[in-house]
Amino acid sequence: MSGAKARLDSGSMLRRWLGAAALAALAFAFVLPILWMATTSFQAGEKMFQLTTEWIPAVWHPENYPNALSRAAFPRYFLNSGIVSIAVMGCNLVFCTLAGYGLAKFRFPGDRFALLLILSTLMLPLEVTLVPTFLVIHKFEWLNTYQGIAGPLLIDAFGVFLMRQSMLAVSTEYLEAARIDGAGELRILWQIVLPQCKPALAVLAVFSFRDSWDQFLWPLTVVSVDRFRTYPLGLALFGDDYGNPPTEQMAIAVLATIPMFLLFAVLQRAVQRGFGLSGLK
Amino acid sequence: MLDSKSRRAKPAVDRKTRRRVLRGLGAAGAGAVVGAASRWSFAQGKAPINLSFWTFDNPQQRPWLAKRIKLYTDQNPNVKVDFQWFPFGDLGKKLSVGFATGTAPEGFVSQDWFMPVWLDKGLIAPMDVSRLGYSSMAAFTSDFAPAFVNGATKDGKAYGYPLWFYGYLNYLNTKDFKQVGLDPVKDAPKTWEQLGEVAKRLTVKDGGKFTRQGFKFAMHAPAWTMIQFNPILIGAGGSWFDASGKCTVNNAAGVKAMTVRASIARQYGAEDPADTIATPPLPQLDWFKERASMFFCHPIPPTLIQAQNPNMASVPYYSEVQYPGFQPGKGFSSTYGFNLVISAQASKDKQEVLHDMYRFVMSDPVDCWKDTAPFTMARKSGWVDNPAVKAFPHMEEFIIARDEGVFLPRTLVYNELADAMHRAVQKIMLNRADIKASLDEAAAEVDRATAAYKKG
């Protein structure tokens, strides 16, 4: 690939630009549904029934947004989702880091076993443990509460591995040196290890937030009171109510997508490094 | 029967007396006075009562219930009601889980087809009809058609207070009728064959695309599948279960009924089942938007039509007629309804308050009609003779639909039955599966579910 630099003639220039065009077309095709969602959210409700796609609305209907928000307690639903997702993200950031660090940099009896134990929770997602987890949350009297919705999501094994993977790359020499100098363990973690793991932290932040923001089945199971509904439940119910235009449903969908895109935009550099893409110019 | 106005006059006088006395007496004295005053009010003393009440969502019915309950709590400030609502198809499931986890509401609206399950598991409490304002059990049962009240009584006790009961009607777009040269009154279909023929003439196609379907069955949810298939099955002489509890939807009559159901699309080419499922979440939206000319639906409030299609509402170019039948003039729809019930898990004093609340809620039937027309109430008295009610267009059709419909099967495995039928109808209508084979599968599913329920 870098060999191409030595052979920049018009033929391969053309090929490169053709390739770029093809890739751009592919990316555009991929992204089409998002664009459809965005333009449809500004259409009049009637347009949905005509089954032809008008990419640029002839008439813009920005009132779809405030209308949609007023159909049900959507501001409240978004607030609930936000609270839960921030809690889940925060908890994951803290405890996955701690556990990842413990598994990466410490040797103690049973550390192998602990690793296997945590790894194996990957086969115990909520979909598999739905019924008993519901019963557990019910026993805690956490039905219809924020703790109930966030509870089972607070620590995810993937996050533990991510942090562990990232911390394995941190040189142990520094740690030992710091210990000799008398630094406390937490200080070592905070000042030496974590700064080197920022990309992994960014990835963990984005994906733990997203997985909580996306949750449907669990809130569906645990919430039966309107004021604790999360926005996916509201969106699903939106269709059930009488006469709500599908275009307004798309407006809510757009609103739900924005926080994810924003979060990613803020952490984009770090996330890309976290994935190991720093080589891509 | 219900005399709330005269009772409300008294407490004003007692309040003044009470205040003077209270200033003079100590707590014990005050308690005695309060006890006396409560005889005049609906509230049970001053003890605060917190209740939860669940109902299904509907743009007319739910707000009316909320309004009446709020009026009640305004007059009885010690009562607080947590009012929750759920989609029509979800309410039963949420209630089941609520009972199971001990988080069920104290009072709720029960869809009548779930009554057998609540009764079988002892989840709802018997009601004291005198607290509801009836002088005796006989007075209570005579205020409703037997069909409505039978589902709410057991062993001579009432377990539900029937609120709304209504039947489905065939909603026609009269403009479309006239457009193809039909008379919306004379040519309104009275038999299933006529329905097919008329639907065929009303259909407008553009190549393979249906610009307008002559007729449409709702296919988006098991609850609707049941409601729409039920009258066809019964009308064909079939039944859901036989005396021994075995599911008989796959016998000859059942096959005949399902063939009729499928004929609109298969034989007459007037319906597009695939389109039905895929688009608007609410099937009557297609009728509102004039993408379908005929549609079976529960009573539709004029305000809804006004909101969706002001033209159709203002002219108006729609009308309601009875279901077609296997013989002309013998058509009937599904009648189903809702009862106000009380959870058996609620404490005694909450049950008492609920009685009073229900009595109050039901004390103004004409107000109910004003807000929720044309959803018909189950009771006979207090509203049918009201001039405003009588003046409602096609009122007699709604009453006929309510009184002459057939009930949904009252079985302990309603959810399983509905899901099995829904699957069968989808296979038949979307995959052109063999009718007998699909019904056989559905019946087998239901029998398995019944056996599992019995095993406990």
Added chain:
Amino acid sequence: MNGVAAPARAKAGAAGLRRGSRGFGARYRIQLWGVGFILPTVLFFAVFKYGPMLWALELSFTSYDMVSAPHFVGLDNYRSLVADPIFRETLLNTLVYIGGSTVLITLVGLGLALAVSTRVPGARHCMTAMFLTNLMPIIAVCLVWRFLLHPHGLMTQLLHPFGVDRIDWLTKSTTAMPAIILVTVWRFAPYFMVVFLAGLLAIPDEYYEAARIDGATALQRFRYVTLPMLAPILFFVVVVAALLCARIFLMPYIITGGGPGNATRVLSMLIYETGFSYLKMGRAAAISAVLFAIMMVFTFLQMRIYMRREEAYLR
């Protein structure tokens, strides 16, 4: 790793000894810290993962409608599942879904990564754009695609030039599951594109140069340089994608409701319906056990790769 640490630790140990008799104490203290770091997580998983799973296994041998106490029924739940055509169909659907989606996600992800790795102008932006589809809330994805897959919706319209008039994507059992797989691939492939891309970028250019000098064609370079170097990532992607797909609930639930008939019902849906619609918690637990078994297979595979990589890394 240990080799590097050993002399340092020896130094530290010696330093500790010099400071008094705290050498072993220091190591013990560090061990304690290690345990302390992982303890909250282990406790959390005990309460929210292992506890419930053991409870589920216990429940699967009972009949429990939650209103009355559970009563023991032995293997009845499992027996009735085996005899139930709906369960068998659902199980088959789930396996088909996992298989089809995983293969396509891997192929499409790899393809996209290869396309982006050619570093044509704008590749980075294209990659970011495609990655954004992975961040879109799943419920929004489902709602949008339900409209796109209408018989006369956008997907059909795109095929008009090929003479296609209408395709009943979601309502014919032949196209319903492929449609759900399509949406799944659309949603997940970009994530794995990025994973593959990282792997591709890590392959040193010298290898390709060497192959080129030896006269290898592009295809041969792919086969003999790229694939072997990507093998561990490939395996990782397949296993993780399979685990993701095994859990899927929302796609079939929102887009087709499990229909037409039973064509797109998957195990997670069946668990929810059996438990919360029919209130048969024992039976739902038995179905959960089956899903658990499927996931166990893939997880063990993943653990094997992970542990083997560990050995290689630590050696």
